[in-house]
Amino acid sequence: MTTDAKAKAGLEDVVAASSAICYLDGDRGILAYHGHDIHDLVRAASFEDVCYLLWHGRLPNRGELGDLQSQLAAARPLGEPILRLMKQLPASDGMDTLRTLTSALGHYDPDASDNSPQANDRKAVRLTAQLASLVATYGRLQAGGGPIQPDPALGHAANFLYMLTGNRPDALSTRAFDVALVLHADHELNASTFAARVAAATLTDMHSAIVAAIGTLKGPLHGGANADVMRLLIEIGEDSTPDRIDDAIRARLAKKIKIPGFGHRVYRTEDPRATHLRRMSKELGERVGNTRWYAMSQRIETLVKGEKKLNANVDFYSASTYYTLGIPIDLFTPIFAVSRIAGWTAHCLEQYSNNRLIRPRTDYIGPPYPQMVLPVEQR
Amino acid sequence: MTTDAKAKAGLEDVVAASSAICYLDGDRGILAYHGHDIHDLVRAASFEDVCYLLWHGRLPNRGELGDLQSQLAAARPLGEPILRLMKQLPASDGMDTLRTLTSALGHYDPDASDNSPQANDRKAVRLTAQLASLVATYGRLQAGGGPIQPDPALGHAANFLYMLTGNRPDALSTRAFDVALVLHADHELNASTFAARVAAATLTDMHSAIVAAIGTLKGPLHGGANADVMRLLIEIGEDSTPDRIDDAIRARLAKKIKIPGFGHRVYRTEDPRATHLRRMSKELGERVGNTRWYAMSQRIETLVKGEKKLNANVDFYSASTYYTLGIPIDLFTPIFAVSRIAGWTAHCLEQYSNNRLIRPRTDYIGPPYPQMVLPVEQR
Numbered sequence: 001m002t003t004d005a006k007a008k009a010g011l012e013d014v015v016a017a018s019s020a021i022c023y024l025d026g027d028r029g030i031l032a033y034h035g036h037d038i039h040d041l042v043r044a045a046s047f048e049d050v051c052y053l054l055w056h057g058r059l060p061n062r063g064e065l066g067d068l069q070s071q072l073a074a075a076r077p078l079g080e081p082i083l084r085l086m087k088q089l090p091a092s093d094g095m096d097t098l099r100t101l102t103s104a105l106g107h108y109d110p111d112a113s114d115n116s117p118q119a120n121d122r123k124a125v126r127l128t129a130q131l132a133s134l135v136a137t138y139g140r141l142q143a144g145g146g147p148i149q150p151d152p153a154l155g156h157a158a159n160f161l162y163m164l165t166g167n168r169p170d171a172l173s174t175r176a177f178d179v180a181l182v183l184h185a186d187h188e189l190n191a192s193t194f195a196a197r198v199a200a201a202t203l204t205d206m207h208s209a210i211v212a213a214i215g216t217l218k219g220p221l222h223g224g225a226n227a228d229v230m231r232l233l234i235e236i237g238e239d240s241t242p243d244r245i246d247d248a249i250r251a252r253l254a255k256k257i258k259i260p261g262f263g264h265r266v267y268r269t270e271d272p273r274a275t276h277l278r279r280m281s282k283e284l285g286e287r288v289g290n291t292r293w294y295a296m297s298q299r300i301e302t303l304v305k306g307e308k309k310l311n312a313n314v315d316f317y318s319a320s321t322y323y324t325l326g327i328p329i330d331l332f333t334p335i336f337a338v339s340r341i342a343g344w345t346a347h348c349l350e351q352y353s354n355n356r357l358i359r360p361r362t363d364y365i366g367p368p369y370p371q372m373v374l375p376v377e378q379r
Numbered sequence: 380m381t382t383d384a385k386a387k388a389g390l391e392d393v394v395a396a397s398s399a400i401c402y403l404d405g406d407r408g409i410l411a412y413h414g415h416d417i418h419d420l421v422r423a424a425s426f427e428d429v430c431y432l433l434w435h436g437r438l439p440n441r442g443e444l445g446d447l448q449s450q451l452a453a454a455r456p457l458g459e460p461i462l463r464l465m466k467q468l469p470a471s472d473g474m475d476t477l478r479t480l481t482s483a484l485g486h487y488d489p490d491a492s493d494n495s496p497q498a499n500d501r502k503a504v505r506l507t508a509q510l511a512s513l514v515a516t517y518g519r520l521q522a523g524g525g526p527i528q529p530d531p532a533l534g535h536a537a538n539f540l541y542m543l544t545g546n547r548p549d550a551l552s553t554r555a556f557d558v559a560l561v562l563h564a565d566h567e568l569n570a571s572t573f574a575a576r577v578a579a580a581t582l583t584d585m586h587s588a589i590v591a592a593i594g595t596l597k598g599p600l601h602g603g604a605n606a607d608v609m610r611l612l613i614e615i616g617e618d619s620t621p622d623r624i625d626d627a628i629r630a631r632l633a634k635k636i637k638i639p640g641f642g643h644r645v646y647r648t649e650d651p652r653a654t655h656l657r658r659m660s661k662e663l664g665e666r667v668g669n670t671r672w673y674a675m676s677q678r679i680e681t682l683v684k685g686e687k688k689l690n691a692n693v694d695f696y697s698a699s700t701y702y703t704l705g706i707p708i709d710l711f712t713p714i715f716a717v718s719r720i721a722g723w724t725a726h727c728l729e730q731y732s733n734n735r736l737i738r739p740r741t742d743y744i745g746p747p748y749p750q751m752v753l754p755v756e757q758r
Binding site for chain 2: 010023199214372
């Protein structure tokens with residue numbers, strides 16, 4: 001070993017990169033993209049604004065935003081080979097499909113083997129447009145419908161819901177989904193973004209780095225948690241009384257079963273993203289005349305906070321928000337990717353612009369060196 | 380920030396995990412798998428022995444080795460949907476194809492969604508068998524042939540060469556390829572293995588973690604270097620005089636162009652793997668009656684060592700070794716994966732067995748917080 005340091009489990013609080021993209025203060029509960037507070041962005045910026053901000057370090061003016069919207073619209077239609085592949089793969093899991101199809105996109109991308117800054121800027125836009133088309137079309141096929149062509153007149157959030165359902169969404173649904181996209185767009189060195197940077201630091205191509213991120217996001221300790229939250233709510237049962245809900249949660253806590261959607265490596269306060277998703281869950285529930293998922297979530301939040309001192313994180317209220325929007329559970333984690341692709345690509349661009357291979361060491365805890373090697377006949 | 384530490388560029392010498400798998404002493408030039416020195420393993424162990432060692436922490440006895448060989452043989456045939464997909468994808472790059480097809484394997488794996496230790500042991504064997512079949516079959520199709528069914532009577536190295544070429548290889552070729560597989564099987568927290576562990580630490584499935592590793596290995600600062608070495612040798616030209624070789628290298632050094640295959644983040648000595656690949660390159664060259672690639676490599680090694688004090692690494696002599704074996708350049712990096720899958724899966728198993736989410740922090744260097752967020756009309 002060249003170092004006598006011990007492993008810091010999970011690299012907790014270890015600084016692994018310098019970055020201008022995300023300002024994250026877990027003690028004060030602050031999340032900001034290039035210094036722009038997430039609460040201000042939710043109020044005054046769209047997901048497309050946030051993409052531009054993450055990639056270029058500042059919000060776009062009207063002309064720049066219009067250009068980006070045109071580029072995204074132009075990149076949205078999926079090619080025939082990609083649609084064929086989607087139909088042909090056994091659709092076991094939305095994240096598996098997204099991983100394989102995003103990898104396949106790399107075979108058809110005109111800039112696939114061009115790692116120049118210009119090509120990578122184009123790929124960031126294209127991947128952002130195409131991941132949304134992949135997930136919406138996958139959801140549409142899973143529901144038994146045929147693929148819907150994107151509508152270039154719609155923004156990113158509205159077009160996603162349109163391609164998923166075949167219906168142009170109303171203002172509240174569009175707004176709720178756009179807010180969810182803004183909230184999930186970046187979160188500093190979360191595991192999937194870190195995986196993307198580890199990959200990009202070998203100077204591999206952007207599709208490879210994004211595929212690494214998708215595979216990482218799939219995990220139940222990361223993006224998979226929002227789907228687990230909804231499965232828990234459904235298991236407890238929509239018509240459960242408050243007592244029944246409390247009993248169900250207490251039984252899990254007694255058995256040391258982790259309640260998904262609570263706690264965060266970085267935040268010691270409320271997750272600032274949960275604040276908005278809680279409100280969205282409530283507003284959407286009131287609109288459709290069913291606030292039971294919201295009420296159940298609130299009850300669980302109060303109980304877990306009281307018993308375990310854990311705050312709800314971004315995954316907890318995104319579950320009931322998406323479900324009330326009529327989105328099937330298998331799409332929850334893929335939708336996380338539809339938003340986080342903005343941050344993943346921004347981190348790739350930043351890594352490429354000032355690169356060094358990311359190659360840490362282990363603390364060796366195996367058998368003493370050297371062990372004897374006998375030929376197989378003598379073992 | 381919860382920490383005032385500065386980023387250590389590329390996590391150099393930072394300990395990111397405890398591990399019993401690989402003992403790596405860069406100052407003394409020691410590489411050992413579970414304490415077994417790589418030089419001893421090259422002498423007395425096959426790739427299948429090394430797989431067992433990496434997964435189980437000790438070398439197999441005759442019965443255990445036989446069982447593993449049977450399991451690998453049983454897992455080698457590729458399913459019809461995978462072969463169809465391979466034929467249908469535009470074959471732009473071997474690593475792109477390997478990434479997409481390994482991801483597709485996850486859709487068909489009977490244990491895909493089972494993250495139990497037993498299922499993961501089975502997936503490690505299956506992925507090791509199937510990556511070899513994917514790469515050999517891809518190479519065969521690229522050369523215009525039809526897929527060759529694996530021969531269960533052959534070991535892993537011999538069967539790979541058979542599926543690639545359609546001819547049962549002789550003893551020297553089999554031995555050279557087996558040694559190359561043993562040498563590349565693991566190397567502690569190299570970038571692709573680290574990417575696999577970052578992914579696995581979210582408790583994502585093994586296919587997702589391996590796909591992350593493949594995308595990472597593709598980079599020219601990692602697995603892509605062996606192909607770059609051969610492209611350089613060919614560019615200089617097989618018939619070049621020693622002076623012409625020196626001129627070509629000096630011209631690159633003068634322009635600060637990196638010579639691929641030299642230097643290593645960890646080793647301060649000769650890379651112990653280079654020792655064996657140098658010998659293999661020579662022996663294979665002598666056998667086919669063409670030692671010019673070997674001689675050119677040696678000349679370049681002497682020059683770069685003299686001028687830049689850099690040692691040849693694992694990639695430098697693997698280039699001429701593979702080329703002399705008749706393997707096309709586009710397969711060099713995929714073949715790295717055919718070996719490293721043993722280490723990747725071993726590290727996944729170790730990560731799953733004692734897991735903590737890998738989630739470091741950044742050192743924020745962006746604009747001061749908070750930046751003003753104006754609506755687009757006012758920007």
